[in-house]
Amino acid sequence: MTYRQVVAYVRLRTLLALLGAVVLVLAGPPLLTTGSGADTGTRIPGLRFMVPNTPGGGYDITARTAARDAEDAGLTHGIEVFNLPGAGGTVGLSRLVSEHGNGKLAMSMGLGVVGAARSNHSPKTLADTTPIARLTEEQDVVVVAKDSPYRTIGELIKAWREDPGKLPVGGGSSPGGPDHLAPMLMAQAAGIAPKQVNYIPFDGGGELLASILGSKVAFGVSGVGEYLDQIRSGELRLLAVTGTERVPGLDAPTLQEAGYNVDFTNWRGIVAPPGLSDTERGKLVRLFEELHDSPQWRESMRKNGWSDAFLTGEEFGRFLAEQDRRVVSVLKELGL
Amino acid sequence: MDAFGDLLDGFGTALTPLSLLWAAIGVLLGTAIGVLPGIGPAMAVALLLPVTYGLDPTGAFIMFAGIYYGAMFGGSTTSILLNTPGESAAVVAAMEGHPMAKSGRGAQALAAAAIGHFTGGMIGTLLLVALAPAVADLAVGFGAPDYFAIMVLAFIAVTSVLGASRVRGLASLLIGLVIGLVGLDQMTGQQRLTFGSLQLADGIDVVIVAVGLFAIGEALWVAAHLRRTAAEAIPVGRPWLGRDDVRRTWKAWLRGPLIGFPFGAIPAGGAEIPTFLSYVTEKRLSKHRDDWGRGAIEGVAGPESAASAAGTLGSMLTLGLPTTAVAAVMLAAFQQYGLQPGPLLFEREPELVWGLIASLFVGMVLLLALNLPLAPLWAKLLRIPRQYLYAGILFFAAVGAYAVGGEVVDLVILLIIGLVGFGMRRYGLPVLPAVIGVILGPNAEQQLRRALQISDGSVSGLVNTPFAVAVYVIVALIVLWPLLRRVPVLRRRAG
Numbered sequence: 001m002t003y004r005q006v007v008a009y010v011r012l013r014t015l016l017a018l019l020g021a022v023v024l025v026l027a028g029p030p031l032l033t034t035g036s037g038a039d040t041g042t043r044i045p046g047l048r049f050m051v052p053n054t055p056g057g058g059y060d061i062t063a064r065t066a067a068r069d070a071e072d073a074g075l076t077h078g079i080e081v082f083n084l085p086g087a088g089g090t091v092g093l094s095r096l097v098s099e100h101g102n103g104k105l106a107m108s109m110g111l112g113v114v115g116a117a118r119s120n121h122s123p124k125t126l127a128d129t130t131p132i133a134r135l136t137e138e139q140d141v142v143v144v145a146k147d148s149p150y151r152t153i154g155e156l157i158k159a160w161r162e163d164p165g166k167l168p169v170g171g172g173s174s175p176g177g178p179d180h181l182a183p184m185l186m187a188q189a190a191g192i193a194p195k196q197v198n199y200i201p202f203d204g205g206g207e208l209l210a211s212i213l214g215s216k217v218a219f220g221v222s223g224v225g226e227y228l229d230q231i232r233s234g235e236l237r238l239l240a241v242t243g244t245e246r247v248p249g250l251d252a253p254t255l256q257e258a259g260y261n262v263d264f265t266n267w268r269g270i271v272a273p274p275g276l277s278d279t280e281r282g283k284l285v286r287l288f289e290e291l292h293d294s295p296q297w298r299e300s301m302r303k304n305g306w307s308d309a310f311l312t313g314e315e316f317g318r319f320l321a322e323q324d325r326r327v328v329s330v331l332k333e334l335g336l
Numbered sequence: 337m338d339a340f341g342d343l344l345d346g347f348g349t350a351l352t353p354l355s356l357l358w359a360a361i362g363v364l365l366g367t368a369i370g371v372l373p374g375i376g377p378a379m380a381v382a383l384l385l386p387v388t389y390g391l392d393p394t395g396a397f398i399m400f401a402g403i404y405y406g407a408m409f410g411g412s413t414t415s416i417l418l419n420t421p422g423e424s425a426a427v428v429a430a431m432e433g434h435p436m437a438k439s440g441r442g443a444q445a446l447a448a449a450a451i452g453h454f455t456g457g458m459i460g461t462l463l464l465v466a467l468a469p470a471v472a473d474l475a476v477g478f479g480a481p482d483y484f485a486i487m488v489l490a491f492i493a494v495t496s497v498l499g500a501s502r503v504r505g506l507a508s509l510l511i512g513l514v515i516g517l518v519g520l521d522q523m524t525g526q527q528r529l530t531f532g533s534l535q536l537a538d539g540i541d542v543v544i545v546a547v548g549l550f551a552i553g554e555a556l557w558v559a560a561h562l563r564r565t566a567a568e569a570i571p572v573g574r575p576w577l578g579r580d581d582v583r584r585t586w587k588a589w590l591r592g593p594l595i596g597f598p599f600g601a602i603p604a605g606g607a608e609i610p611t612f613l614s615y616v617t618e619k620r621l622s623k624h625r626d627d628w629g630r631g632a633i634e635g636v637a638g639p640e641s642a643a644s645a646a647g648t649l650g651s652m653l654t655l656g657l658p659t660t661a662v663a664a665v666m667l668a669a670f671q672q673y674g675l676q677p678g679p680l681l682f683e684r685e686p687e688l689v690w691g692l693i694a695s696l697f698v699g700m701v702l703l704l705a706l707n708l709p710l711a712p713l714w715a716k717l718l719r720i721p722r723q724y725l726y727a728g729i730l731f732f733a734a735v736g737a738y739a740v741g742g743e744v745v746d747l748v749i750l751l752i753i754g755l756v757g758f759g760m761r762r763y764g765l766p767v768l769p770a771v772i773g774v775i776l777g778p779n780a781e782q783q784l785r786r787a788l789q790i791s792d793g794s795v796s797g798l799v800n801t802p803f804a805v806a807v808y809v810i811v812a813l814i815v816l817w818p819l820l821r822r823v824p825v826l827r828r829r830a831g
Contacts, residue, residue, distance in 0.1 A: 054382065061668065084742065087520065087537035094534060119525045120537060165792040175525040200789050201522055206667055210602075216479040216790060229680050303673075 052092025088116025103280030119176030346690025366406020376423025432635030512773020553757020592641025
């Protein structure tokens with residue numbers, strides 16, 4: 001090497017080392033602190049949360065918030081959160097079921113995973129898991145653009161009944177997901193065959209928003225949290241909510257009040273691998289009970305606009321089975 | 337000019353020492369991560385999301401902005417030097433950039449890309465400040481038929497740059513389209529070409545295809561020829577842009593944002609399409625047609641500028657409408673802090689929003705200051721003897737592919753696609769059309785079917801907007817132009 005080459009080489013190396021150091025300094029501590037939970041005071045050392053979708057998604061935020069709050073409340077420390085996305089959560093579900101007897105793993109999930117497991121014809125279903133707790137729920141909203149001709153839910157459904165094909169419905173999830181199930185249940189209650197519903201899937205509530213605002217779809221169905229701001233600013237007109245109770249602060253009837261027998265909420269919860277001993281299962285359930293009672297978790301729920309839907313163990317298991325039946329019946333009618 | 341007053345306040349937020357520190361850290365991290373093939377800006381922001389938990393929202397978002405633009409700058413670096421795009425928007429940079437690097441003009445290509453990103457980002461962000469509300473309306477007015485028309489235009493534009501042989505170019509495009517078919521059908525949930533594997537249900541990530549075809553294919557190709565051709569390192573020439581270079585590129589830099597900015601406002605799949613369109617435009621307008629394919633500097637400058645201009649988070653801030661993958665991740669990050677991006681965000685959190693916008697400018701300046709002096713240094717990477725260089729590329733490509741989903745299956749897919757890439761080189765098929773097919777194919781299909789479904793199956797649903805009709809007219813003109821030119825009347829007039 002000539003002298004200049006050596007200088008260049010050294011400069012390049014210093015530079016790379018510098019960049020490497022920056023990465024280590026910033027990314028290192030969070031990586032190192034997770035996973036080391038063998039200290040005293042830890043209830044479940046080495047507990048890991050699996051997130052079956054990508055960073056930033058709904059299950060991800062639930063899992064990371066729960067992990068952080070559990071640590072802040074001193075319930076346990078060093079919960080590692082990792083993502084295993086794929087096929088609407090089915091890839092993660094398969095992995096969870098294969099971790100038979102692992103008491104140090106829990107997966108955040110929700111109604112979307114129930115639907116994805118069925119519509120992907122996954123050999124593993126939620127019946128194969130150990131239910132731990134349902135944490136939060138969120139109603140879906142039926143919204144139209146501010147200049148839409150439909151002023152009430154009654155007007156909308158009347159027009160919908162006359163010609164379902166002409167009134168495309170947009171939703172933020174693929175077939176089998178929550179925003180797909182809600183309009184299908186609505187259609188059933190209104191006497192429209194689900195097969196006739198012209199459902200157009202979008203990649204999440206954000207992508208759907210443009211199509212509702214621009215009246216490309218006749219109406220949209222998505223989680224209430226997605227559109228709070230647009231509803232308050234008057235960009236979107238809220239026609240109804242899908243649960244059994246009105247949402248505080250929002251001026252819209254429930255579908256039941258409007259005369260359509262629909263009770264739909266999207267929910268999120270935690271399941272664990274199959275084959276756990278009673279002690280292991282009890283420990284996990286207790287961890288979430290204590291988390292649920294902590295001020296940190298209450299504050300997080302308020303900040304994120306989540307409604308409390310706490311349900312544990314056996315009851316949650318029965319709820320899961322009932323939700324699964326409902327998904328199967330809707331998908332069956334659609335021939336999926 | 338109320339917005340500019342707010343922007344000045346924003347600079348007040350963005351120029352505090354602490355904010356500058358976050359911006360600088362973000363820029364460095366973003367560049368470091370963007371250089372790795374396979375990890376694009378969206379991925380970088382998502383991966384670093386947990387790092388910012390401890391920060392206040394303003395600091396966190398300033399850092400995100402730095403990471404984002406840093407990753408964009410970094411992504412084109414490997415694309416140019418190693419023919420290994422770090423992310424899908426940097427694919428086009430490899431077309432002219434890599435030949436430049438091979439002929440010893442790597443530093444110039446990098447500088448052209450860096451200045452392109454800088455001007456694109458600057459102009460794009462300025463337009464965002466000036467036009468934010470109007471742009472939001474534009475985004476809302478667009479529907480599936482319009483998007484599909486743009487995709488058709490992009491396809492036609494792309495086929496015109498398929499290289500020497502149209503047939504080979506089309507074959508390559510078809511390979512890409514087939515790879516794009518793999519996965520769950522978005523509209524019905526039907527599995528296609530997944531062979532019952534859940535891992536394939538989400539399709540094959542564009543990044544894996546790009547890294548496989550470009551990096552692995554190239555590495556195998558070089559390895560196959562190492563014994564026949566001497567393993568000479570590539571020369572590194574003068575580090576600075578000559579006067580001739582600047583004369584050729586300044587218009588391209590300025591044209592880039594014109595193409596890129598509108599795309600940043602609408603959810604049409606992100607920054608890739610404007611890079612293709614910019615490349616084609618620059619090729620048509622260039623006075624140096626002979627250089628194209630062998631290292632035309634305009635072909636680096638324009639697309640890079642367009643990519644950065646497309647990446648301004650305008651629609652997300654004004655409407656809560658994520659138009660790119662990065663914007664979607666940022667949207668999630670906003671929600672993490674209990675903030676809901678949307679029409680009221682500007683009123684409710686003016687300090688945060690304008691601080692963020694101002695920090696986009698700050699980040700851009702930092703990046704230019706970082707990248708221009710770095711360009712000659714990066715270019716010296718090519719002095720590493722080829723066998724070591726490509727061993728390193730293989731390593732980083734594998735890391736990048738693994739990072740996308742954290743699954744071993746991805747590595748297997750990467751190798752298979754790498755072999756396909758090797759085969760394509762062996763039989764003279766250009767790889768770029770395949771990557772474009774993977775990017776555009778699924779997108780176009782979804783928009784087409786969405787448009788048809790909205791119109792309840794009627795074909796008229798594809799041409800029911802003035803914009804779509806206008807685009808189809810342009811497409812028709814492009815397709816028919818060779819025929820029209822032969823019409824005697826027109827020829828006389830042209831002559």
